[in-house]
Amino acid sequence: xxxxxxxxxxxxxxxxxxxxxxxxxxxxxxxxxxxxxxxxxxxxxxxxxxxxxxxxxxxxxxxxxxxxxxxxxxxxxxxxxxxxxxxxxxxxxx
Amino acid sequence: xxxxxxxxxxxxxxxxxxxxxxxxxxxxxxxxxxxxxxxxxxxxxxxxxxxxxxxxxxxxxxxxxxxxxxxxxxxxxxxxxxxxxxxxxxxxxxxxxxxxxxxxxxxxxxxxxxxxxxxxxxxxxxxxxxxxxxxxxxxxxxxxxxxxxxxxxxxxxxxxxxxxxxxxxxxxxxxxxxxxxxxxxxxxxxxxxxxxxxxxxxxxxxxxxxxxxxxxxxxxxxxxxxxxxxxxxxxxxxxxxxxxxxxxxxxxxxxxxxxxxxxxxxxxxxxxxxxxxxxxxxxxxxxxxxxxxxxxxxxxxxxxxxxxxxxxxxxxxxxxxxxxxxxxxxxxxxxxxxxxxxxxxxxxxxxxxxxxxxxxxxxxxxxxxxxxxxxxxxxxxxxxxxxxxxxxxxxxxx
Numbered sequence: 001x002x003x004x005x006x007x008x009x010x011x012x013x014x015x016x017x018x019x020x021x022x023x024x025x026x027x028x029x030x031x032x033x034x035x036x037x038x039x040x041x042x043x044x045x046x047x048x049x050x051x052x053x054x055x056x057x058x059x060x061x062x063x064x065x066x067x068x069x070x071x072x073x074x075x076x077x078x079x080x081x082x083x084x085x086x087x088x089x090x091x092x093x094x
Numbered sequence: 095x096x097x098x099x100x101x102x103x104x105x106x107x108x109x110x111x112x113x114x115x116x117x118x119x120x121x122x123x124x125x126x127x128x129x130x131x132x133x134x135x136x137x138x139x140x141x142x143x144x145x146x147x148x149x150x151x152x153x154x155x156x157x158x159x160x161x162x163x164x165x166x167x168x169x170x171x172x173x174x175x176x177x178x179x180x181x182x183x184x185x186x187x188x189x190x191x192x193x194x195x196x197x198x199x200x201x202x203x204x205x206x207x208x209x210x211x212x213x214x215x216x217x218x219x220x221x222x223x224x225x226x227x228x229x230x231x232x233x234x235x236x237x238x239x240x241x242x243x244x245x246x247x248x249x250x251x252x253x254x255x256x257x258x259x260x261x262x263x264x265x266x267x268x269x270x271x272x273x274x275x276x277x278x279x280x281x282x283x284x285x286x287x288x289x290x291x292x293x294x295x296x297x298x299x300x301x302x303x304x305x306x307x308x309x310x311x312x313x314x315x316x317x318x319x320x321x322x323x324x325x326x327x328x329x330x331x332x333x334x335x336x337x338x339x340x341x342x343x344x345x346x347x348x349x350x351x352x353x354x355x356x357x358x359x360x361x362x363x364x365x366x367x368x369x370x371x372x373x374x375x376x377x378x379x380x381x382x383x384x385x386x387x388x389x390x391x392x393x394x395x396x397x398x399x400x401x402x403x404x405x406x407x408x409x410x411x412x413x414x415x416x417x418x419x420x421x422x423x424x425x426x427x428x429x430x431x432x433x434x435x436x437x438x439x440x441x442x443x444x445x446x447x448x449x450x451x452x453x454x455x456x457x458x459x460x461x462x463x464x465x466x467x468x469x470x471x472x473x474x475x476x477x478x479x480x481x482x483x484x485x486x487x488x489x490x491x492x
Contacts, residue, residue, distance in 0.1 A: 009256050010228035013360070020367045023374050030378065030460055034451075037371055044368045051357050051364075056251035057258040060238065061281055078260060083251055 009050050016043040056083045105180040118176040123187060124195050130166050142172065150186040169195035171202045200300045204307050207334055216316050217337045223321040225341060225353065229289035231258045232353055233282035235275060236294040238263035246294065246350040254354030260288060266295040271305035276314040283319050290321050290353060293335060294346035297328040306333035315339055325349035376444035382462050389464060409490050445478040
């Protein structure tokens, strides 16, 4: 469902594989199996969308080496980088 | 007034002075072996000398590098710490590693640290942690400039763009590199959302790759709460980092390949699951379809008033046809023919070919049996591109 917050691909994919395995196993009443089928198809579609729409995010720890953390902040500030950084002047054998 | 020391006081003072000196506590010394003797307890005593000076050496346990022959006259490189042998007022080198000279100091230092860390258990296979199957956030410790980081982003972006890459930038060669790497590893370990770390550097000379052979780097990898992939230099380069890390990748690009799954392969598995599920559904529809047909036949046989029941059967069949396939006619032969034909066809197209799932609006239950509906029941009929409402004929019933 669209409102599920921040679902991870791994969770979706795992639930899908479980649904498929249960359907393959058989023996469920039709109503239950249909619910499982619908759930499975939705999970498959959602997973596919995630794969299709994903764009790599690249960030950089801004202040890894300083006293960096605000009280209570969950992680340090990260500076957004272009997803595929341009190649700089190559270091010597870098 | 100047204080007067006892000899013991002086010896203690000197020993403490020597043992707190960082250079003397971690010293590499090259020289020629002489005065070699071995005690019954297994200790080895010898002198290392050159043209102008000599130093007493003692080795309490045997720890030789590969190919070391310890005999008078051979040239060796020893590692150890300088102490004062108080009883004799002599300086001596407590040797903990010995290797033939000429092998190269880099190699000697590498072998010594490798032997030491191996003995301490830092390379234990049992402590290697599995890598996450679908990492969401990948920490990368490497130089912010140069091709390595670029390549890693390229490959991860192509294979698994669902991931986020977090760069912890550091120098990767030179004197500052080892401490920079240690701090970068620690910084990533402080982040709450990182799943795995790649420690990477491009190819270079043994000297350039040296930071990855430093003890402090090895210990930082060992201390990491997150699994670490070591990817240093080319395929043929082995560093201490590679041995301590949870996984060695032959190159940084290889690390990027193995840290994430492949989008294309996972996509194929998704399609496979969808095909399986659609096939399952088609099979179900075909089975129910056959049941409805049999039921209609039974009903027809059971009821003596053929003329009247024929009409009822026709009505039932209309219901059955709506239940499984809009296209089915009111005749049971047609229904059965469809069932046989359907089973023989690719199941995926079933809904698209016009079959349907019928559900009772009131409770959403699937209508799998004529007994499940009565006159005027409101139904939802699901076909390939959506659903529409329907109602059971008001004449329907027994």
